[in-house]
Amino acid sequence: MTSETLVLTALLPLSAGLLVLQTNPYRALVVRGILGSVAALVYALLGAADVALTEALVGTLLAVILYAVAVRSSLVVRLGVVTADLEQRGKELQTLMTELRRVLGQQHLLVEWVTYAEPADLAQGLAQQEVHVICTCSEPMGIHTTTPILRLYEILQREWTIPMTVDYQPLVAATGGH
């Protein structure tokens, strides 16, 4: 093995180690792309042209695309609100949303709105696990936030800075994980 090949081969475990050390899932995807390129180069240099082509096309391209879709669709917290509340208390809810994005952004989670027409639909949406968090504005002051997910409740309890109440309400008939 020539010294050039040796130097390039040493980059493969280096980039793999860097990939394992990433904490942000999106950054890990990018580093996975780099690892795929380095791997394809090393395979080609060692004489396995077919393996290199497969790594470049399937290993890098398909794996990155599939994982991008998986990460984007799974690392999301859906926040349910009633449409009337959103119209009347829009500013307060927007403050809440900004705060939620800041707190959950540290855990690399996205936050999305889901609007419901009636409060009964909202409660049903939470019971059927369509949303992870709901916000209700029953009293004139303050917004009440409820979540059935214990881990989310713990994060919100620990990180919350604006004066709003957070409640943990376990699902009565839980039929699976979150």
Added chain:
Amino acid sequence: MLTVVLWGMIGAFLIPIYQMTRRGDIWETMLALSSVATKSSLIMLLVAVMRDDWMMGLVGVITLAVGNAGFMLLAHLLRRMAQTGR
């Protein structure tokens, strides 16, 4: 002569790898990805010429042409996430 060029390319290849180890903006890591993808294809082409191995040259050309398509999807995803205000 070509060995000197290859060593120069290996030196240039180490720059984006070093950039990847630093914790900066995620777009800097994306830059490192595009840089590594192109440079690895070019090193493949150079070694193919050195060894007169056209099978490897074909792999280099195909990687250079279509190996970066996942990059587009990732960039689009990151841009959308930046817009939603993470």
